[in-house]
Amino acid sequence: MTDRPLKRALISVSDKEGLVDLGQALAARGVELLSTGGSAKALRDAGLTVKDVADVTGFPEMMDGRVKTLHPAVHGGLLALRDTPDHAKAMEDHGIGGIDLLVVNLYPFEATVASGADEATCIENIDIGGPAMIRAGAKNQGYTCVVTDPQDYDALLAELEAHDGATTLPFRQRQSAIAYGRTAAYDAAVATWMARFEETPRRIAAAATLTQTLRYGENPHQSAAFYTDGSARPGVATATQHQGKDLSYNNINDTDAAIELVAEFTDRPAVAIIKHANPCGVATGDTLVEAYRRAFDCDRTSAFGGIVALNGTLDAETAEAMAGIFTEVVIAPDATDDAKAVFAAKKNLRLLTTGSLPDPRLPIRAMKQVAGGWLVQDKDTGHVSPDDLRVVTKRAPTDAQMADLMFAWTVAKHVKSNAIIYVKDGATVGVGAGQMSRLDSSRIAARKAQDVAEALGLPQSAAVGSVVASDAFFPFADGLLAAAEAGATAVIQPGGSMRDDDVIAAADAAGLAMVFTGQRHFRH
Structure with a gap:
């Protein structure tokens, strides 16, 4: 018995x-x-x-x-x-x-x-x-x-x-x-x-609690669930959902990428729009609605069905601007009652508030499963300041270019490698992500900048007069020259290539200002 x-x-x-x-x-x-x-x-x-x-x-x-x-x-x-x-x-x-x-x-x-x-x-x-x-x-x-x-x-x-x-x-x-x-x-x-x-623990263990059984994973034939680790880090795992259907696997992944990116900016209103874990538009502005519109203009096509993250309280005017297209998720530290009322008519839109922003410099252990084991590393919390940069060209960046270079470098940390980012006046105007060749990423970003110009009715590519960031060094001058041809005037990159001298010479010949960070931001 x-x-x-x-x-x-x-x-x-x-x-x-x-x-x-x-x-x-x-x-x-x-x-x-x-x-x-x-x-x-x-x-x-x-x-x-x-x-x-x-x-x-x-x-x-x-x-x-x-x-x-x-x-x-x-x-x-x-x-x-x-x-x-x-x-x-x-x-x-x-x-x-x-x-x-x-x-x-x-x-x-x-x-x-x-x-x-x-x-x-x-x-x-x-x-x-x-x-x-x-x-x-x-x-x-x-x-x-x-x-x-x-x-x-x-x-x-x-x-x-x-x-x-x-x-x-x-x-x-x-x-x-x-x-x-x-x-x-x-x-x-x-x-x-x-x-x-212990600097490198002999054994590691992960603790997590089932929060939500998901309809499926990245694709309908994959089962999936969402587990939380109980930490107090603000983000998608700790957010309050005010409306909309349950988050999907891809929603959660993209929303995490969005809030982690926008949390990098604390000195003025900032908005990031994410699609497939990559930013398709990031911008700052005097107000959140201005930042949103500038981020949206970077890639209006990709923004459809995207994830939007804000670094401040969502207000009604910004919510009205967002309501013009289909958006999967909006995440922000808070939202006004008027903003919530605007979104109430958008039944499929998920609105999440986190109470605060995650600290992008807080050390976190990141784990990735591979066949037979785990890869473990520190989360990329790397930052540089203007004082850390080394000017390597005959021409030094202007103050305005330096501000855009720092912005572009911060965004590049959150773009899948190989990453090329064009920025003008505190807003991305072209993003090339996840390509096997850095030259291809540069060309894609330049094409995106041309699309911006056509969407806005500009007489020339939005890359003209921009700065460009590369998440890793240019192994050859071709990627850098593609940026120059698109109209970029200044470049930020880690340096460290065997052909740095060739790349610097090419930058000088093209009249570019270029700085080295000494730090790389691969993201796979």
């Missing part, structure tokens, strides 16, 4: 949500309740009869609660194979009662770290006894049922109702899977926090 009647339960929870209702439901079925500390108090305050774990172990809680459940009387009750004669004899000889249900959730370590608490507080919130009990009970799924999350209380009570006060093996197996997932994620969160003491 695999159904196991529930006679005795041990309850020790940090999160008291639903605790009293669960205790009352169990008591009504005649289940004996064992508990500890605050959980026992909450149950007793509700009028329930509760036996202290200390009365079972013969030891009081000690060391500020660090030691209370680490005892054979507890773990024997969780681990005993009740139908195995020597286990049953050991239980009888040592007065160990079986524990049929374990309800435990852990000290809030992840939330404590996310709150910015000091090191000592974080360490005190590393649970020891809880994970040990959960792992013990989950291992003994033939006899013991483990519940680690208040959201499973109703399922437990439904199981008891359906099976005359017993749990079935399939239910216990499901709960064991949930339990081991919880302890694995908990240990991973602790290990990740501790890893800051």
Whole structure:
């Protein structure tokens, strides 16, 4: 028989949500309740009869609660194979009662770290006894049922109702899977926090919680889901969605790219429009609506169905401008009620607010799965200032060109390699992304700048008088000369090619100003 009647339960929870209702439901079925500390108090305050774990172990809680459940009387009750004669004899000889249900959730370590608490507080919130009990009970799924999350209380009570006060093996197996997932994620969160003491951790672990099952992945034949890591970093994972249908896999990926890019700009209003994880338009302005219009003008065709990120509060005027075309997602730190009212008529548009912007300089570990393993690196938080740049041509950039060069370099960090970015007056006018040849990227960006001119009715390419950024060095002069032919007047690039002298000579011959950053921004 695999159904196991529930006679005795041990309850020790940090999160008291639903605790009293669960205790009352169990008591009504005649289940004996064992508990500890605050959980026992909450149950007793509700009028329930509760036996202290200390009365079972013969030891009081000690060391500020660090030691209370680490005892054979507890773990024997969780681990005993009740139908195995020597286990049953050991239980009888040592007065160990079986524990049929374990309800435990852990000290809030992840939330404590996310709150910015000091090191000592974080360490005190590393649970020891809880994970040990959960792992013990989950291992003994033939006899013991483990519940680690208040959201499973109703399922437990439904199981008891359906099976005359017993749990079935399939239910216990499901709960064991949930339990081991919880302890694995908990240990991973602790290990990740501790890893800051190790430059290259010997082992790495990732902890994440299912937030949303997605309709499909990048394509309809791929299943997908969205998991969050519990960090407090503002962005798509922590945003509030005010309207629109659920986000898709591609929406989430593109929205993350959008908010991370626009967060680079803090000195004046900025807008980024993203399509397929690449910016098709980025601009600053005196107002958000001006920035949006300038970003939109960079590539009006690609902006259709794109993702828009703003670095300030979305206002009604900007919302009205956006409402003119189909947009998948708009994400901003906040939005006025009037702006929300404008978007209310656009039922398919998702509006997200983040409360604040992510810090683009905050170090984050980035992981990418490959066959048989993971590639792990620091997120690209690289920045340069004008003082870091080295002028390598006869002509130095003007102050206006320098401002545009810095803007272009910042955008280039967020464009898939090979990346070429044309910028004029604080707005992109041409973006070439993701090409195998830097020359091809330069030509595509120049073609985009010509498209801008045609869309705006300009007499010449928008690249004329622009500056250009290259995310990595020009291996040959051809890509740089293509930019000069398009009308660019100044260039920013890392330098470091074996042919730097040839490229510098070509820039001088074309009358370009060029600066080297000494830093590369490959993005794959």
